[in-house]
Amino acid sequence: MKPRNRKSWEETALILAETIANCRSQDPYVQVGACAVLQDNSVSLGYNGPPPKIEIDWSDRDGRLSRVIHAEVNALRSVGPGQCKFLAVTLLPCRSCMAFIASKGIKRIVFREVYERDKLAFALAKEFGIELVQIPRKRPAKKTRR
Numbered sequence: 001m002k003p004r005n006r007k008s009w010e011e012t013a014l015i016l017a018e019t020i021a022n023c024r025s026q027d028p029y030v031q032v033g034a035c036a037v038l039q040d041n042s043v044s045l046g047y048n049g050p051p052p053k054i055e056i057d058w059s060d061r062d063g064r065l066s067r068v069i070h071a072e073v074n075a076l077r078s079v080g081p082g083q084c085k086f087l088a089v090t091l092l093p094c095r096s097c098m099a100f101i102a103s104k105g106i107k108r109i110v111f112r113e114v115y116e117r118d119k120l121a122f123a124l125a126k127e128f129g130i131e132l133v134q135i136p137r138k139r140p141a142k143k144t145r146r
């Protein structure tokens with residue numbers, strides 16, 4: 001018997017990132033997830049949210065931006081430099097996360113969507129020698145008419 005087909009680590013990590021965002025992010029505007037795949041293929045997950053035990057006013061859409069910790073920071077919290085093979089994120093990292101990611105020695109990021117409000121991430125990634133790979137979500141297969 002042949003083994004069953006399985007998804008690549010990159011697609012798996014993106015699905016895990018989407019799942020943690022959907023399940024755990026409290027942000028009513030944007031739910032972001034990140035999955036760091038470590039050298040031994042263990043994973044570390046993060047989502048955007050306030051610091052532990054801190055309540056924030058979600059109705060203040062701009063104010064929340066200064067209070068929410070980004071998914072990438074949460075996923076990489078206990079990851080040491082050189083431990084992460086690649087990082088998967090639902091949304092292209094912002095400029096400050098890109099610098100933080102570089103500090104962890106990460107050289108490859110796979111992502112689903114571009115963050116339209118911060119395109120500096122592209123230039124920074126190039127400068128830091130980080131490869132960016134967009135992997136769009138697969139469309140559900142079209143139903144065939146009978």
Ligand SMILES: [Zn+2]
Pocket residue numbers: 070071072093094095096097098
């Ligand atoms: Zn960020």
